[in-house]
Amino acid sequence: MENRVAPLQGACKSYEEDLVLYYYAETGANERATIEQHLEQCLRCRKFVDDLGRVLPQMAPKPELPQMFWNDYFRETVAKLDEQTARQNWWRRWFAPMNGWLVPAFGTVAIAVFALALMLEKGDFKSTTETASVNIPAEVLVDSNQLEFFKSLEILESLSTLEQQDGAQPERKSSHTESERGTRAA
């Protein structure tokens, strides 16, 4: 690691503590004079004092950041988050009044309009309105068998007569309808 503190070189044992106090200028005048006198003679102790000047500032606790810094930091972070939220969810803000039941209602109306548009495009709407004017019950209109029955009504009314004319006997003797009788009379 780059910030690793190099170990202190040993000073003279009897001066070690005093040298630290000397470094912090916490010694009396007499002690200071004694230490300076010793330092002039002792290379190891001079080196030790130099090392203290290099090492001790690194060991000191980092200064506390002021409260103002944290206040600014908090304000800036909140502002950035607000900005990001506003940029991502502009459509949610737009739809905010439609919270709750309005969203599904809006979706349903949109789909109904879409379906109606499709019907109009294919001409189904015309046939639907036409159906209404026909006055035929819906159960008949949606039943292909019933539609076929009403389409074949005329031939059914004349079925027995046709069979007789064709030289074949009707499968089953049945009563004739009024309309069939009318057909025969004609």
Next chain:
Amino acid sequence: MKTRNLLLVVIGFVLLLESGARAAGDDWRKLNPKEKDKIRRNYERWEKLPPRDKEHLREEWDRWNRMPQDRRDQLKQRFEDHRRGQD
């Protein structure tokens, strides 16, 4: 999440109803105007028939459906010839 699920259910339900209604009316929509008019007239006529005749026609319809296809085609042809002769 809850709203989105609800919306999906509503959309699915509407599409289901729409497709059901569309499929149910397909037979009628496929008919041409002439056929529709014929069915309309026959239905109105049918409505005015007495119950006994209605029952008879239903029986004739069942009998008609039981006939072989070639027999039906033959009778249809005869009916058309007969009608053209009347015109």
